[in-house]
Amino acid sequence: MTTDNAAVPSDVTSATGPTGLIIPALPLTPEAFAPFGQVVQAYADVNAVPSPRTTRITGANQGTAIKFHKLALLESSYPAGAGATAGLSVYRCNPIDVLTGGLWTVKLLERHPYTNQAFIPMGAGEELPQPGTRYLVIVALNGEGDRPDLATMRAFVAHAGQGVVYNTGLWHHPMAVIDKAMDFTCVETQIGDGSDADCEIVNLDESSGHYSVQLPIAL
Numbered sequence: 472m473t474t475d476n477a478a479v480p481s482d483v484t485s486a487t488g489p490t491g492l493i494i495p496a497l498p499l500t501p502e503a504f505a506p507f508g509q510v511v512q513a514y515a516d517v518n519a520v521p522s523p524r525t526t527r528i529t530g531a532n533q534g535t536a537i538k539f540h541k542l543a544l545l546e547s548s549y550p551a552g553a554g555a556t557a558g559l560s561v562y563r564c565n566p567i568d569v570l571t572g573g574l575w576t577v578k579l580l581e582r583h584p585y586t587n588q589a590f591i592p593m594g595a596g597e598e599l600p601q602p603g604t605r606y607l608v609i610v611a612l613n614g615e616g617d618r619p620d621l622a623t624m625r626a627f628v629a630h631a632g633q634g635v636v637y638n639t640g641l642w643h644h645p646m647a648v649i650d651k652a653m654d655f656t657c658v659e660t661q662i663g664d665g666s667d668a669d670c671e672i673v674n675l676d677e678s679s680g681h682y683s684v685q686l687p688i689a690l
């Protein structure tokens with residue numbers, strides 16, 4: 472799945488602060504996230520499903536459920552013989568050190584060249600009785616020199632009813648959970664040998680100041 476950088480709206484306001492460019496963390500919506508991936512969630516009003524309405528919505532489970540079909544498809548393009556397998560993992564993500572309304576510095580981005588990657592919040596349970604309810608989604612498209620195009624960096628605040636799917640090869644920051652720990656199920660294809668084929672990380676150059684994400688005052 473490829474994305475045209477031009478598809479990323481350039482009208483997002485940003486400011487230059489002491490740490491470099493400041494990017495506002497905006498509410499995660501399928502439309503805003505479309506250049507980067509998909510949002511996995513249900514909708515209280517089935518007519519609220521994002522437009523253009525391409526999601527198939529049906530009753531399920533003998534009428535006791537509503538199914539929002541295939542909000543994202545699983546992708547894998549590992550070379551034959553790479554030994555990659557698709558699976559589900561769980562990440563217990565500790566919160567980042569930031570206050571609501573505060574600035575959080577983006578120092579690295581990663582990508583997965585051969586797979587898209589889903590993170591689905593798992594909610595409360597005996598293992599995590601009071602999980603967090605918000606997490607940051609920080610993304611950027613690929614640019615010159617096969618490195619992140621930082622002009623396309625965007626930040627979103629997702630709530631615990633939203634999962635996120637990063638497009639194959641999309642630059643993104645590792646899960647950044649706000650306030651309290653959260654468990655996520657991660658769906659991806661991996662070899663699992665720690666190679667760049669699975670996950671490539673770039674440390675962002677701080678010569679012109681790190682990019683910072685501005686969290687909203689109210690979450």
Ligand SMILES: NC(=O)N[C@@H](O)C(=O)O
Pocket residue numbers: 581588644645646670
């Ligand atoms: N995305 C994220 O949080 N981490 C994974 O991609 C990983 O490879 O650890």
